[in-house]
Amino acid sequence: MEIIQTIKERREVLQVTQETLAELSGVGLRTLKQLESGKGNPTLLTLQKVADVLGMEVCLKVKTIGT
Numbered sequence: 001m002e003i004i005q006t007i008k009e010r011r012e013v014l015q016v017t018q019e020t021l022a023e024l025s026g027v028g029l030r031t032l033k034q035l036e037s038g039k040g041n042p043t044l045l046t047l048q049k050v051a052d053v054l055g056m057e058v059c060l061k062v063k064t065i066g067t
Contacts, residue, residue: 001038003047003058008036010054025049 011021018036022029027049034040035050042050044058051058 004035004038007047007050007054007056010056014054016054021050021053025053 011018016024018032019029021027022032025032027035027046031040031042031046032050035042035046048058
């Protein structure tokens with residue numbers, strides 16, 4: 001959920017509407033609205049497309065097991 005909140009906040013800071021973000025990212029408006037409301041289960045590709053438009057980067061970290 002933290003990444004979703006960060007994306008939403010970034011969109012609002014940049015004053016980008018959900019409609020504009022959907023258009024620029026190629027992600028459906030319905031999908032974007034579900035994502036921001038916490039009801040969706042976005043793929044990594046969807047997150048990457050949205051983040052790219054907002055000037056963000058999605059990074060994955062590998063956890064160390066049993067240290």
